[in-house]
Amino acid sequence: MPADDLEFEQMLTEFEARHSPEGLLERYARQRPAYFWFRQVFALGGAAVLFLTGHPQAGLLALGTLVFGDLVDCAFLSTVPRKLAKGVPHKQLYWLTTLTALIQSLTSLALIILPTALGSPSATLAFTMAFIAGAGVNASYLLSFHPAATIVRLATLFASGIGILAYVVWQRHISHEAQLYSFFAFFMILFLIYTFLQYSRRGFAHKTKSARRLLEQSRKLALANKVLHEQESEVRRLALVAQHANDSVFVSDSSGRILWVNNAFTRLTGYSAREAIGAFPAALLNGPATDAATNNAIISAIKAGKPLRTEILNTCKDGSTIWVDTNQVPVLAADGSVEMFIAIERDVSARKKHAKELAAAKRSAEEGERTKAQFLATMSHEIRTPMNGIIGMADLLRDAGLSKEQRSYVETIRYSAEALMRIINDILDFSKLDAGKSIICPVDFDLLGCVESALSILRPKALEKEIFVDLNCHTPLPALLHGDDGRIRQIIINIVGNAIKFTRAGGVTIDLSCTTTAAGHTVTLAVTDTGIGIPADRIDQIFDQFSQADGEITRQYGGTGLGLTISRILAHEMNGDITIRSRLGEGSTFTITLMLDHALADAAQSPSKSPKTDAVKAVKLPGVKALVAEDNMTNQLLMKSYLKDTEMNVLFAGNGHEAVRLARRHAPRVIFMDMSMPGMDGLSATRKIRADTSITQPTIVALTANVYASDKAACLSAGMDGFLSKPLKRAELMGWLNQI
Known part of the structure; x- marks a missing residue:
């Protein structure tokens, strides 16, 4: 018997499906063809009678007619399960199978009509009645599966029987006495078939009901056994947990007298189970310093049968005192009265002390x-x-x-x-x-120009990463608005710059809209990226100061962690807000909402910005291979410029993994290793290079912005030969090159 409730639900579902109209039709379609050959034995018997009475051709005709009708019926029935599976309506198939049943029943009349037509009606009458009885019982067997087909077959048989009796009486082929017996025999057959029909219908209904009840009872029994087993297991587990718990646990009766203690109680108080059982906790553990009000509250809770959690100062067996957090819970009997109390106590002396x-x-x-x-x-x-x-x-x-x-x-x-x-x-x-000082300086400005000028600063970085930055205006924009365009530009640069920073493929879309009312303008910018996204448990902290979605993010992507914080505070200063929607790995949408005033004057402003770059000098080391492991492109350019006139063969790596790979492949004489890189940092890369015996060991010099002694010690312990501090000085670099 399945013990899982899901299995019983599945069994009940299958049971209901088998007894649904579709299920009954399918069972009828399977069972009727299953007895095809059995019915043909019956047909052969009838044909044999015609053979033996000197009518072989009539016997073959009757046999062929019966087989043909049965074949038509069974052939169509064999397709019904497939048609049901394909979704053909049940009613359509039900009436089509009723039609094939009618065809089959009409062809079966061959064994009634042919003997009567060819022989003496008085001689064939008994055969006809026997055939009707047998065919009627056979048709009645599947009444519960297909009532219409059964009724069609029985109606055909009964109509043919009445017709034969009427023909015999009309032709006066038999005596009045024989006629009376024949009519009586026919109605006996009707009664027999009717009785069988009732028995079949009631038996099927009883069997179905019993099977359903048995399934439901089995399910309830299995569930009850499962619950009982779980309860017994839970009791055993709870007993083990209480016995071996680190917290002190004791059980007392309804008056508060101790009935049982665990091992932790003895460790905490020094009193053994024998000493504790039968005593009142207050008499055993209270000391001169115990607060009387707290003790009275515990006693009152026990008398009232109410739970209580409090802290109390206890005195141990050795005289020392401890603060305990005690949680006392009543256990109620079936009639609602208090049966016992369970108290769980934890030493909180250290917490109190601190x-x-x-x-x-x-x-x-x-x-x-x-x-x-x-x-x-x-x-x-x-x-x-x-x-x-x-x-x-x-x-x-x-x-x-x-x-x-x-x-x-x-x-x-x-x-x-x-x-x-x-x-x-x-x-x-x-x-x-943070000090509550406003830094908003509103002026009249062009909103679209402000947004486009901010994006023009960011687009070069996007082009460098081969991602797009699209701006869509969804509403007409006023020519001028009154607000702090510099702070708005700062917000856009922070939010869109972040989106570009954390997007590796795809791009960033900015949807701009403006709603104008008598009070002012509501500007909305929705910044949607296809970047790395933010974990759901970090979204609430993303605007916290010095915070990013992940500590690793700071190392890989950089940033102070202040940009989003400042942007949101600025938005609040402009009576707006910044909200976020994000799914990890699918990107984020930052929605900026700002409330701006109507323009005061009739003039617009459109600021512009300019770019960046650097210079150096050298020592001659023609053909010497140098590897620069640095993820920052500006620092790479700086190193390239410094080393240009040295005639060295300079390789560049953007992360620690690439640095190790290039060191194995090119065996450089010197490696300038940035300490902080994405993927693998400089310290880890140095350890890998030093541990790889296949690499001709180079001089490794750290490039670090950290000047603390601990950072320098970390460089040396990782296997580096020295370090250069950032910002890098050309003279110091040349000094190292003179030493290799």
Whole structure:
């Protein structure tokens, strides 16, 4: 008997399917052909009678007619299961099988009509009645499966019987006494068939009902056994868990007297089970320092039969005191009365001891946060001044009539300085916003121009990654709006820049729309990418400061973790918001909503920006192979420029895996290894190279922005020969090249 409830449900479903109209028709279609040869034996017997009475041709005709009719019926019935499976309507097949049953029943009349026509009616009358009785019983067998077919067959047989009797009486072939017996015999046959019909119908109904009831009872019994087994297993498991639990567990009666304790109770209090059983917990464990109000609350809960969770100071057998978190739960009997109490207690002395320390630490952390915010703001200001000088001097140098190559170097300087400036600005902006200071400066501006200028800054990076950036305007846009176009551009650059950063294939689509009311304009930008997506459990934290979806993301893709935080705060400053929808591996949609005012004047603004680049000098090492493992393209260009005049054969790797592969293949004499790269970092790559005996071991120099002693020690322990700090100085690089 199946023990799984699903199996019983399947069995019940199959049972109902077999007894549905479609199922009964299919069973009829299978069973009727199954007895084809049995019916032909009956037909052969009738044909043999005609042979023996001197009518061989009539016997063959009767046999052929009966076989033909049965073949027509069975041939069509054999196709019914397939037709049902293909979806042919049940009613259509039901009436078609009724028609084939009529054809079969009409052909069966050959054994009634031919003997009567060829022989003496008085002699063939008994044969005719016997044939009607046998055929009627045979037809009645499948009444419950196909009532219409059964009725058609019986009606044909009864009509033929009445016809034969009427013919015999009309022709006066038999005496009145024989006629009376014949009519009586015919009605006896009718009664016999009717009785068989009732028996067959009731028997089928009883069998069906019994089978269904048996299935349901078996299912209920199996479920009851399963529940009982699970309960017994649960009781055993709970007993084992309680006995071996790390928390102290004791069971007391309705008055509070201890009935049972586990091993952890003895370890916690020092009292053995023999000492504890029969005692009241308060008398056993309370000491002078125990709070009386807490003890009274426990006693009141026991008397009232209510659960209680509290903390209380207990005294152990050796006199020491411990704080315990006690959770006491009543177990109720069937009549609702309290049968026993189960108490689970845990030592929380350490937590109590550290509670004050944690509170002090919290106050210290809050003070540290304030100090940090002040420090970041101060440092950002201090760094912005020389950074502005660098960018300004780069602008002057770019316009000083340099060659194309020199100009590209200056552009790289400017681009790198601007990238650093953006980070500094992010930190300063966040410090201001975190301090509650507004940094919104509204002006009249062109919304479309603002969006397009932001995208023009980002498109080169998208082209470099071979992904698209599309802008779709879904509504007409006002010529001018009143808002902070610089902050709006900053939001777009942060959100779209993030989308480009985390998209490897496909692209980014920006859907822009604007709804105008009397109060102002609601601007909506939906930024949809086909990137890596965000795990569902990280979406709520994505806008937290210094946070990204995954710690690994920071290392692989970079970023301060402030961009999204600042963008959302700026959106809030403009009475809007930024929301996100994302599926891991399928991309994300950031929806930016901003509330802007009507333009005050009749003028538009359209700002423009400029690009980036850098320069160097060298030592002669013709033909010497050098490998630069660096994922940042600007740093690669910088190294390429520094090493250009050395006449070295320089190879570049974008990650640790590629660095190991190129080291095996080209055996460079020196490797400049960036410590932080996607996939495999520089330390891991160095360990792999040092462990590979097939590689001619090169000089490995770390390229690192970290100048802490611990970072330098990590480089040396990984097998590096030294390190160069970023920003890289050409003189230091040449110093290392002179040593190889």
